[in-house]
Amino acid sequence: MSATIRIHSWNVNGIRSAAKKGFDDFLFTRAGDIVALQETRAHEAQVPEALRSPSGFHTHFVSAERGGYSGVGLYSRIPFDTIETSLGEDRFDCEGRLQIAEYGDLLFVNCYFPNGSGKNRSNDRVPYKLDFYRALFDRLESEKQAGRPILIAGDFNTAHREIDLARPKANVKTSGFLPEEREEFDRWIRAGWIDTFRHFHGDAEGHYTWWSQRFGVRERNVGWRIDYILASSGALPFVRAAGIHPDIMGSDHCPISVDVDVAIIGR
Secondary structure, eight states: OOSEEEEEEEEOSOHHHHHTTTHHHHHHHTOOSEEEEEOOOSOGGGSOHHHHSOTTOEEEEEOOSSTTSOOEEEEESSOOSEEEOOOSOHHHHTTOOEEEEEETTEEEEEEEOOOOOOGGGOOTTHHHHHHHHHHHHHHHHHHHHTTOOEEEEEEOOOOOSGGGBSOSGGGTTSTTSOHHHHHHHHHHHHTTOEEHHHHHHTTOOSOOSEEOSSTTTTTTTOEEOOEEEEEOTTTGGGEEEEEEOTTOOSSSBOOEEEEEEGGGTOO
């Protein structure tokens, strides 16, 4: 194992779709040591065979009860000790949104946070979304306060600040940029979670991770930054770099990454 671990997080908007758009090439030639996927939209048996258990990777998949919906997956060149997938409430667990993997001292969380838009963009799923945020926060809080190194990677479905989307004024009533969603994200930051990208890149503008699939939107970089890797104070000293990779295609999201010192595992 090298002295640095590269971690990627990517909402692939369907692993079967991504498999047809070069995901295997990314996995085998560009991906790092841990790859966390969101919105896989498949039961494990539906994952293309070549990607279900590829050579060199330990894999784990979680699916929603509803077919073709939600789901997360983990590819890891490093063996994980345990994986937990429950927040203890069926209304959350049935949607297959969570993996909490232990790598020695490191707690690595792969999470696909809910979208609050709901039916006909009525924002009727916002209360569920905020409840999910709070349940995960509470699940991790004692270990964070104890100083454990924790990384949370995933699609948070929230643009935290105005610089995190191209058109903030046009989206103040859109789920993903509602005041109550941004306030919940603020609460996490106030509690000590660190946005790793902002830690290294400050207030740099124009860095997004999701673009509408309407023609020309991605080319004009009219996007949102809704994918993050957050670090606990116990993890931050081990984080060496954070990045966004808009050149990697295959989804309406692009991958994000952090490089961390292998000592974070403490094995």
